[in-house]
Amino acid sequence: MYKLIALDIDGTLLNTERKITKDVFNSIQEAKKSGAKVVLSTGRPLPGVTPLLNELNLTDDGDYVICFNGAVVQEVKSEKVISNIEMSYDDFKTIYKVVKELDTKVHINTPTNVITPHEVPSKYTLHEATLNQIPVVYKSEDEINDSITFCKIMIIDEPKKLEEILKVLPKEFFDNYTVVRSAPFFLEFLNKKANKGTALQALCENIGIDVEHTIAVGDEENDQHMIHLAGLGVAMGNARDSIKDIANYITKSNNEHGVAHVIDKFILKKI
Template structure:
């Protein structure tokens, strides 16, 4: 029944050691061999996903990836862009002013790097750069303009500080942007039309797969849109409770091969 499975990466595809378990690897290979599309759907930029696509043999004709929490959808082998929903300099100015008011930190995700409007990067900006194999570029905020490609803008800080930030974001910004927490220390702002659910819909329309025949698997708030949109929305056993609450099915944790369990049960029909 299911022809496509969209997989979040961190906390979903990868275990707590940031690795793909052999069981998960084998289930993905078998699903692909049986004709199912396996699509990585992540907040990461393409450079941060490419090693995993290569490891999983998801670089052939007809393989696709969703990056930047749905802002970019593209074919892996050709780099053909299916959907690209950007932000602009005015968005940066609004969010940057908010970070000043709330005494927190911001960085800009471009296709190639992270841009910070301060001299020294925050430790979580460094973490993001290392995770994705990209550089950090420091620029004076007055030098940041529409020559920059704004894929998404992130507020980064300690989890307890982000809790405070979230309670102080004006209501009109929630109406203006897609705002999702992708990790305890990452709060992401995207174009209002950009989310993993809309990206999954755009991809399905392009490759002519009914959305009802898709599975989406995730663990964090940035996965909520695709979990709601897919024919079968799955929360990891280690997911936030808010994600479990909207899911159709709850699988095992990422340390207990939860992705493999979903594939084995709903695509390969190996388990009841």
């Protein structure tokens, strides 16, 4: 019996219109009523998830959320932090040196804002801030220091440019950080110990659920760790091929209520 389902948001929970369909909403409500935990697991900070948690009624005692691609796990109502794995100022300096060499752009995600060292922020930085309802703050390179909470660091650029950047990143970046694509224009760097899989493991240990009794559903590379770890790893029909390759099950697309299909089949046993 599956006791917890971890759901990615963009490309998974939300359809291409960035909406939760009626079928998905209803299945999530039924899953929660049945006693299953429904946990949103996302690269977003808490402010970017809160409207969805409210919409889905996932704000009671015992409801949890995974943010920043696994860097932060917390209880929703109390905002009590269960796990918090940050990066450092030294990490930023290392990554920013390469960013300048490759003529690309970067921003820092903190719990409350997006910090950019570029006087003219990337359109993708603005997209990130709008999506998550948080401000963009400009700080010169000299103003960025270890007083900042570095939740994650992102290189942002056109998809083709990021493909080229991935080919030339120093090998030690992959050794020292969790490096994931969360969108075609986002390349994310997290603490090596932080990913959606380690976050799911930490949550399960905290609330006493065997990870074999969990389902994880996603579509992008930043979902791979939790899909691999969960008792049932599910790829969306619209997922990258690399995610489909590691999944135990492939559901329908996000425009075909794929999350509802998973819940109905494996938790509610309707199918």
